[in-house]
Amino acid sequence: MEEVSVIGLGIVGGSTFIELNKKIKCYGMDINNSTLEVFKKKGYYVGEELKESKIYIIAVYTTDQVFDVLNKIDYSKNPLIVIESTLDISRIDELEKFIYEKNFDNLIIFPHRFNPNDTKHHIFNLNRVIGAYNKKALDKALEFYKRFMDEKLIHIYDPRIVILCKPIENAYRFVEITIAESLKMNCDKLGIDFNKLRESMNTKWNIDIREAREGISGNCLPKDMKIVSNYFKDNEILKKVLEIDEVYKNYIKNSNVFLL
Numbered sequence: 001m002e003e004v005s006v007i008g009l010g011i012v013g014g015s016t017f018i019e020l021n022k023k024i025k026c027y028g029m030d031i032n033n034s035t036l037e038v039f040k041k042k043g044y045y046v047g048e049e050l051k052e053s054k055i056y057i058i059a060v061y062t063t064d065q066v067f068d069v070l071n072k073i074d075y076s077k078n079p080l081i082v083i084e085s086t087l088d089i090s091r092i093d094e095l096e097k098f099i100y101e102k103n104f105d106n107l108i109i110f111p112h113r114f115n116p117n118d119t120k121h122h123i124f125n126l127n128r129v130i131g132a133y134n135k136k137a138l139d140k141a142l143e144f145y146k147r148f149m150d151e152k153l154i155h156i157y158d159p160r161i162v163i164l165c166k167p168i169e170n171a172y173r174f175v176e177i178t179i180a181e182s183l184k185m186n187c188d189k190l191g192i193d194f195n196k197l198r199e200s201m202n203t204k205w206n207i208d209i210r211e212a213r214e215g216i217s218g219n220c221l222p223k224d225m226k227i228v229s230n231y232f233k234d235n236e237i238l239k240k241v242l243e244i245d246e247v248y249k250n251y252i253k254n255s256n257v258f259l260l
Helices: 011-020 033-041 063-072 089-102 135-145 159-190 194-201 220-231 236-253
Strands: 002-007 027-029 053-058 080-083 107-109 128-132 154-156
Touching: 002 011, 011 027, 011 033, 011 053, 053 063, 063 089, 080 135, 089 159, 089 220, 107 135, 107 159, 128 135, 128 159, 135 154, 159 194, 159 220, 159 236, 220 236
Parallel strands: 002 027, 002 053, 053 080, 080 107, 128 154
Antiparallel strands: 107 128
16 A cells, blocks of 8 residues: 555646655556656656545645545545646535445535745645645644645635635636726836836835736636636626736737736
């Protein structure tokens, strides 16, 4: 039996797997052969089959994939399961129903806050939130993770709050960026240097206007923004900022604006 298995070796899961392997030898699982080959060539212990383990760390991309993994785990040995993936908050009830039907609550919610190419905010050197469905599981998880990070960086909340927290963090960031995008379009129309305006505003201690680049892309922010917008159906602001980003992308595409 493996001590630890990391399931999902994408950007987040792969980085977590590498950090863990600096102190312990753990197993990495992924269904993408090219991903596995990259890790194998570097000497890591990886494969496409799910191995029996004491601790499973789930770091797959979608909530459907999380449930796929949960349905494949053998619960007879009472493993500790840690979900580091961002979960669709509309499926909290489904997750808790799954726990009830399996009669298994040895489950931890510990979403990543990984920021690519940012060594100050990597895997285990930043504040993170954790939620548990029983105290024994929480104690076991804290005992495990403090081998890799300062326990003071781990903040304990109700698991529902933790599940909500991660996508809403990204939605909030999405809103901040669209404020900058909207300002940029309006400044251009009025002949105002947006970058100088932003620079001057950010001299104030509690102001941080984001950059307006080519529009919001990547995996996490657009996906999580839609999750949150669908969950908070009556929040008109969230729907509006999605529209603003689309307008801005078309504006950049159809203009000769030079982006710094």
